[in-house]
Amino acid sequence: MYAAGDYIILEKDGIWQVSELETDTKSGEVLRYILKSPKEPDNTKNIKADSKMLLRKVISKDDLTDILSRIPYIRTIQAPNNKIREELYETAMAAYDELEWIRVIKTAYLRKEEGKQMPFEEKYSRQAKDYFHLEVSVVMDIPFDQVEDYIASAIADDLW
Numbered sequence: 001m002y003a004a005g006d007y008i009i010l011e012k013d014g015i016w017q018v019s020e021l022e023t024d025t026k027s028g029e030v031l032r033y034i035l036k037s038p039k040e041p042d043n044t045k046n047i048k049a050d051s052k053m054l055l056r057k058v059i060s061k062d063d064l065t066d067i068l069s070r071i072p073y074i075r076t077i078q079a080p081n082n083k084i085r086e087e088l089y090e091t092a093m094a095a096y097d098e099l100e101w102i103r104v105i106k107t108a109y110l111r112k113e114e115g116k117q118m119p120f121e122e123k124y125s126r127q128a129k130d131y132f133h134l135e136v137s138v139v140m141d142i143p144f145d146q147v148e149d150y151i152a153s154a155i156a157d158d159l160w
Helices: 061-073 082-094 098-113 119-140 144-159
Strands: 007-010 014-023 030-036 044-048 054-057
Touching (some): 007 030
Antiparallel strands (some): 007 054, 030 044
16 A cells, blocks of 8 residues: 555656545545656656555665665676577566666676677666666655766765
């Protein structure tokens, strides 16, 4: 059950904020959530309360701070070939987990630096960055376009 103001993660649709609850007038049971996009406030959607698309709330500020401090130590995805690597990226993205998003971002970045990045890696990296950066933005209450600098600063602070 979510409350108005909660940020939630939707399967295949990223992060949304609960703006309203539609309830049954007799029982008080929540029937639908009215959601708005944190990036585009005019973009809204209605989701049934029992929808399988509703995955979870975004993580807490403390948990996110812990994850940010662990970024330098998170392992990349290792695979013997591109077909398996793509499957591992897909599995990582389907977990809707911050650590998995970071693994995808780091792996794609390093492979790009080595000149080995495949087109599918750019696609997964963009999606992982969008999800993770938006979560950092809403949890830490910073503008989306400043998230990358915020993460870089958080990592640099931890390494010194």
